[in-house]
Amino acid sequence: MLLQAEQSPQVRVKPASLRLSRHLKEFWWIYLILIVVGVLLMAPLVWLISSSLKDQGKIFTIPPEWIPTPVRWSNYRTVFEQIPFGRFYWNSAVVTFFATTGNVVSASLVAFGFARLRFPGRDVLFLVLLSTVMIPYHVTLIPTYVLFRELHWLDTFLPLTVPAWIGGSAFNIFLLRQFYLRLSLELDDAARVDGAGPWRIFWDVVLPQSKPALGVVAIFSFLASWNDFFAPFIYLNTTEKFTLPLGLQLFQSTNSTEWNLLMVASVMTAIPCVALYFVAQRYFIQGVVFTGLKG
Amino acid sequence: MAATIPRSRGLNHRQKEAIAGYLFISPWIVGFLVFILGPVIASFYFSLTNYAVVQPPTWAGLANYRELVHDDLFWQSMKVTSLYVLFSVPLTLFFSFLVALLMNQRVQFVGFWRTIYYLPNLVPIVAGTMLWLWLLNPDYGLVNGLLARVGIDGPLWLQSTKWALPSLILMSLWGVGGPTLIYLAGLQGIPTDLYEAVALDGGGAWAKFVTVTIPQMSPVIFFNLILGIIAGFQVFAQPLIMTGGGPRYATLFVVLYLYNNAFHNFQMGYASAIAWVLFMVILVLTIITFRFSSYWVYYEGEARQKR
Amino acid sequence: MTSMKHRISRRTFAGGLAVGAAAVSLAGRISNVRAADKTKINLNIYQINDNWQNTLKKVIDGFTAANPTIDVKLNIQPSAQYWDKLQTQYAAGQAPDLSLINADWVVPGASRGMFLDLKPYLEKSPELTKDLWYPLDQDWGYKGGIYGTLLYAGGQMLYVNKTLLKAAGLEMPAANWTWDDLHSMAVKLTDASKKQYGMHISPIAPPYWSCAFIHGAGGTVLNAAMDKCTLDTPEARAGLQYIVDLIHKDKAMPVPPPANATGEVNPFMAGKVGFYFGGSWDEAAIRTSGFDWDWADMPVNAKTGIKKVQMGSNAWGILSTTKHKDEAWALAKYLGGPEGAKGMMSLGLPGFKSIIDSPEFKQIHAPQHIEVPLGDFQKDSHNYYTTPDASAWWDAATQNLQPMWTGEDTVEGATQKATSAINAIFAKRKS
Structure with a gap:
């Protein structure tokens, strides 16, 4: 099943919850891979967004801060200025x-x-x-x-x-x-x-x-x-x-x-x-x- | 069957097809003649001169090429680049195919996943580089932090002569999104009836993969292979930004060496000679790959010519 | 002379193209020079300071008000690969009249005829150099010529994290402190459990900033004639050994990053380092860091009695292809003169004594004491090692010394390799 191409897009019309749970039971490991690797790949964007909301001095904190304190929305205005x-x-x-x-x-x-x-x-x-x-x-x-x-x-x-x-x-x-x-x-x-x-x-x-x-x-x-x-x-x-x-x-x-x-x-x-x-x-x-x- | 059609119209048809062919490729011919050919020939001429960029070139004959033979740094750069291609190209081909297959499954929110997996290619390069410098920092980076948790004393990564090149190869895998996207597009074009035929013969998933997916995808795999070779030999931005070719020339890629000669050492002539040697290397490898492709690449649309 | 060079380069390029370019008929090779508006000056700057456009624009407004016949077109450029662009423009006869030039580029460019010698002009304008503490020929002199006027002085400074010092119960170092004091304080400030270090040098690759230690120990990088590398002398090695010991024996300094990569982790900015040998341009970023800090004097090597800081400043240079030499000089003189320096004093360190001694200037850097590093700059600075082939041999030094910083090679081995590589480059010099 895994190696077979997706047969037809129509099949994916909103699955009933029963089908969803069966689907998850069968394919849980795919989701596990997707999530683990996905988190790694998403890191740069999250890092990017988080850094864009920091004070200049908070960029290089050790260990890195993922959630900025304080959140500097004003950076976005400054760029345009x-x-x-x-x-x-x-x-x-x-x-x-x-x-x-x-x-x-x-x-x-x-x-x-x-x-x-x-x-x-x-x-x-x-x-x-x-x-x-x-x-x-x-x-x-x-x-x-x-x-x-x-x-x-x-x-x-x-x-x-x-x-x-x-x-x-x-x-x-x-x-x-x-x-x-x-x-x-x-x-x-x-x-x-x-x-x-x-x-x-x-x-x-x-x-x-x-x-x-x-x-x-x-x-x-x-x-x-x-x-x-x-x-x-x-x-x-x-x-x-x-x-x-x-x-x-x-x-x-x-x-x-x-x-x-x-x-x-x-x-x-x-x-x-x-x-x-x-x-x-x-x-x-x-x-x-x-x-x-x-x- | 196919042969009967041209015969009915005789030579005229062949000529018509040829004219149509030239017309279709004419945009490229024009672009090639106007924008590419002249500068390419100029660069070959430069390779036969001493050319300090801000001073006019003077004829040097084959001196630049002769010097290359004895230039240890040139050979070092060839070694570094070849090693990179040798490892990064197959790894990229493999992992991107794997990801493409995964992205082609009937999973929930597939559009979301596909976007996530392509993110590294969408983020501006400065941000990506900075993130990697952070991850690989020996003291404060996440990677060595995690290794320390399991009791491993992590290496110096980009700072170490042994680990710098492997670090860049590792980083190249981060950009599998490009080839993945190409595979994904390729997977869309495999006719379903081929799978059904295998199923009728009692073949399972593996049989379908080997007898349908792989042959059908071979032109696309071939494309990614050629592209990987050509691009791999010309890696430039990452070493320029992240290592400057060091430590002790461990990441001195050919194009970085060429660039240093051209714009930092005022030796555009020498740089051009390097470029032309590199060109020959890539060209020969590409031709070899093309030659061997007839053994494993299957073109549905070329069947007529082979028959 | 200049116009001839211009013509030659155009002809040669056209020649290069023409070899294959019966096909490439470059329709109507009309002169590229636009209908000459004889007083329009093109000024290219690259980003050297994060937010200086507005300040610079104001200074230029001041200039055009004083020189109504000259019109200045300011082109702000990204700094990455600007040198490549300037060379390309120059080669094609499209260079600006005036440009900001990095310290690394002045002599390599000037030795190849790229920049105008400003010495004749400077001699006619003694008012420009009278009050100057910064010697213009220090970084931009070549064979008796001078190829730049000063944007502002740049050099190495010693920053101190006072918060860390206080926590360790240490006082700010005295003016005449020594390498031994630095060593013992750095060791005391180090705390492996917090990943906290006593000292950090950046950038160390290329190894410009380690020169302070090479010189302090009595060594040099090159001999006076700059045709022989002296990194393998016992003195130079002693200076480098001092740093290497701090890294590997005392673990009081982090292993330096491989290249001067932008975005490299700088632990000093994160409050993890006591003493930081950085650049004068680091000040703005350090001001946002949130800990208490100040400058300290460079320490003296007690054995030799020497203390040295390394300088390297950017210049305003006139491209030799300019068609408006006098107007370009007028602008270079204004930007590098007292008016320009005063107008831009919030951005860097002016080269004029009267300005740096003014309370107005010191106020900009208060409560920290800018007079401390400026004192070192004026008394104990070492000129920048620069030659026409500077880029090649600096890279050889950088590459060959790197494994020494990481402990993969010894000081002896690395300096040996660097010296022979650099001498091999010098051997290739013609005539």
């Missing part, structure tokens, strides 16, 4: 929106080409695609920077968004390629017999069956963009154009750190991610199981 946090939020939202949509759109197209269509040089090109992520960015940073200078894109959001629309991350393309390759060809062939071209097959056959993978790509792209520090740091210079991770770092100076305020900023950076993930996983992992057969 010290830096233009609302502005950073908006900047991050804009950049993340365009980068994420770009990544999902372009990766889904490119991956389809590599996975389902045959053309000369395909495998070599795919290796080239993969090899682009094998070179550490440090050694291509300066030429790339010069390139954006020549395009007059420095200190704008364009270096952070446009590349996502033309190819984006090779990892996303590779991921989607793997998922496309898993799909049976029967539906393709059926569609082809009906006279469908590659675009119709992509749009009507492959995409609807790939929602979980597209969801993963969307989540990864969102997080990568939302939490990216280095690229916005290098390409943006004007403080008003900063994104959240840069704003977050403004509480960390060379030699000292306002930990409580940094934690406030971290909590507020993480909350949209947690909320979004909670909603999204529900949609793309449970809602679309086996819809592929509708054709």
